[in-house]
Amino acid sequence: MSDKGEVLFQIRDLCKAFGSNLVLDHISTEIRSGEVVVIVGPSGSGKSTFLRSLNLLEIPTSGTISFEGMNITDKNTDINKYRQKIGMVFQHFNLFPHKTILENLTLAPIKLLKKPMGEAEKEARELLARVGLEEKEKAYPSQLSGGQKQRIAIVRSLAMHPEVMLFDEPTSALDPEMVGEVLNVMTDLARDGMTMVIVTHEMGFAREVGTRILFIDEGVIKEENKPAAFFENPSNPRLKEFLSKII
Amino acid sequence: MRAVPCLHEYLAKAAGSRAPPQLAKGFAYNLTRHAGLLDGSPAGQREGCEGVEEFKLKFYTNFIKDDRYMYLVKGLGNTLAITFLAVLLGIVLGFLVAIIRSTHDKTGKGKIANMICQVYLTVIRGTPMMVQLMIMCYVVFGNYNISKLIVATLAFGINSGAYVAEIVRSGIMSIDQGQLEAGRSLGFGYAQTMWYIIMPQAFKNVLPALANEFIVLLKETSVCGYIGMMDLTRGGDIIRSRTYEPFMPLIGVALIYLVMVMVLSGLVGKLERRLRTSER
Ligand SMILES: Nc1ncnc2c1ncn2[C@@H]1O[C@H](COP(=O)(O)OP(=O)(O)OP(=O)(O)O)[C@@H](O)[C@H]1O
Numbered sequence: 001m002s003d004k005g006e007v008l009f010q011i012r013d014l015c016k017a018f019g020s021n022l023v024l025d026h027i028s029t030e031i032r033s034g035e036v037v038v039i040v041g042p043s044g045s046g047k048s049t050f051l052r053s054l055n056l057l058e059i060p061t062s063g064t065i066s067f068e069g070m071n072i073t074d075k076n077t078d079i080n081k082y083r084q085k086i087g088m089v090f091q092h093f094n095l096f097p098h099k100t101i102l103e104n105l106t107l108a109p110i111k112l113l114k115k116p117m118g119e120a121e122k123e124a125r126e127l128l129a130r131v132g133l134e135e136k137e138k139a140y141p142s143q144l145s146g147g148q149k150q151r152i153a154i155v156r157s158l159a160m161h162p163e164v165m166l167f168d169e170p171t172s173a174l175d176p177e178m179v180g181e182v183l184n185v186m187t188d189l190a191r192d193g194m195t196m197v198i199v200t201h202e203m204g205f206a207r208e209v210g211t212r213i214l215f216i217d218e219g220v221i222k223e224e225n226k227p228a229a230f231f232e233n234p235s236n237p238r239l240k241e242f243l244s245k246i247i
Numbered sequence: 248m249r250a251v252p253c254l255h256e257y258l259a260k261a262a263g264s265r266a267p268p269q270l271a272k273g274f275a276y277n278l279t280r281h282a283g284l285l286d287g288s289p290a291g292q293r294e295g296c297e298g299v300e301e302f303k304l305k306f307y308t309n310f311i312k313d314d315r316y317m318y319l320v321k322g323l324g325n326t327l328a329i330t331f332l333a334v335l336l337g338i339v340l341g342f343l344v345a346i347i348r349s350t351h352d353k354t355g356k357g358k359i360a361n362m363i364c365q366v367y368l369t370v371i372r373g374t375p376m377m378v379q380l381m382i383m384c385y386v387v388f389g390n391y392n393i394s395k396l397i398v399a400t401l402a403f404g405i406n407s408g409a410y411v412a413e414i415v416r417s418g419i420m421s422i423d424q425g426q427l428e429a430g431r432s433l434g435f436g437y438a439q440t441m442w443y444i445i446m447p448q449a450f451k452n453v454l455p456a457l458a459n460e461f462i463v464l465l466k467e468t469s470v471c472g473y474i475g476m477m478d479l480t481r482g483g484d485i486i487r488s489r490t491y492e493p494f495m496p497l498i499g500v501a502l503i504y505l506v507m508v509m510v511l512s513g514l515v516g517k518l519e520r521r522l523r524t525s526e527r
């Protein structure tokens with residue numbers, strides 16, 4: 001599957017420095033349509049920075065990222081239009097606390113896609129049903145559990161019909177008993193063919209759902225492979241050390 | 248007793264135009280006391296009666312006679328008008344400055360605009376309100392024949408804007424960075440994210456502080472008299488200068504402020520409780 005899809009992201013020599021701290025060091029890779037790319041690596045290695053570069057929450061210091069053949073690091077790209085195609089799910093959910101769940105889902109489609117309210121709400125309710133939270137549409141985020149919040153955050157992104165979904169440690173802020181419900185939603189999404197890039201520490205999920213795994217360490221992709229090979233035959237010594245620590 | 252107010256009034260008026268205030272005041276006061284003693288009521292009753300009667304008399308002289316309460320009514324009207332208009336101006340200015348400043352803090356954009364804002368904040372918060380008011384009246388508009396109401400509104404609005412700005416800015420900065428990122432990653436521009444996502448939350452957070460700022464403003468307008476504007480305080484003071492009787496008009500004025508502030512504070516408290524219960 002991962003070899004068949006068309007190339008969505010073409011990343012060349014991506015570098016990102018914060019001051020003198022070089023966090024991403026000449027990263028090059030591509031991401032194809034339908035892939036579920038899982039990014040693992042030690043803390044502070046640049047995983048989040050890499051992911052956030054993909055939707056330009058971090059502006060690369062040098063190098064290029066093109067999406068569907070268009071160079072998005074170019075100054076003339078309409079960043080807002082581009083971001084509509086890229087969904088993002090955060091570790092801390094970042095739901096809008098002043099809006100109801102339904103409004104969280106409809107805000108962007110109504111304001112950005114100019115969808116009529118009725119249509120946006122109908123679609124939002126379908127999405128809520130998909131994650132089993134249709135009865136929460138009138139609730140506010142603060143009334144939900146962590147797992148419920150994250151499921152809402154996922155469908156809030158989906159309401160924009162993105163072509164790619166980015167996840168930055170979506171289950172790291174959850175109580176253990178809630179991790180499963182979120183991973184299930186993500187698994188369903190992957191089965192539906194969504195292109196996903198996921199930073200996570202959930203190795204079971206990575207192995208089961210991922211189509212390719214990247215090991216980022218010290219701002220460099222030190223190893224990338226299909227899940228089975230990645231976990232069974234790691235070649236990079238740093239990866240071996242990393243895997244031995246977490247499994 | 249009916250003749251007494253007339254006499255009192257007459258003497259006060261006569262004395263007011265010529266004699267120094269101190270003398271006139273003492274003179275009128277003595278006369279009133281004297282008038283009370285001349286009253287032919289029995290000695291036992293007289294003490295209590297005298298108190299009530301004297302109060303009635305004073306109330307009559309200070310507020311009813313010659314429609315003097317109209318000074319307070321007109322003054323209150325001006326106080327409320329200045330406060331209301333200055334609040335509007337303060338909100339507009341304050342939000343503008345807050346947005347410029349927090350945008351600069353977050354993105355580093357708008358260096359010059361931010362510097363202008365900083366000068367504004369420093370000057371306004373570093374000088375007394377009364378001095379600002381007089382500068383506005385005698386320096387800025389010194390050579391123009393312009394309504395005092397406008398002068399006062401500008402002075403108080405510009406002053407209040409500086410405090411509103413810092414309140415709103417703290418509100419904006421208190422919103423988690425993740426909210427901005429969530430908005431931006433959905434495809435909202437910076438301004439749209441501010442408008443739909445950040446500002447409503449920031450506004451809700453600072454609403455009680457804002458309301459308090461306006462209660463302060465209401466009281467601060469009492470220095471309006473210094474530019475010859477008849478606000479509530481000045482209205483009371485005019486009555487005092489007519490009747491040579493400070494107690495009634497000034498306590499009356501104080502009570503009116505107190506009631507307004509208490510009502511407003513009560514509303515703010517209610518608002519705070521409602522904001523806390525909604526969405527939680
Ligand atoms: N906005 C920033 N300003 C300065 N330094 C930053 C910034 N964001 C990240 N860094 C630094 O970049 C490095 C990589 O951070 P990043 O968040 O990408 O790591 P990570 O791999 O996601 O780690 P974790 O597993 O802890 O989330 C860290 O040393 C971090 O301190």
Ligand SMILES: [Mg+2]
Binds near residue numbers: 047048168
């Ligand atoms: Mg991270």
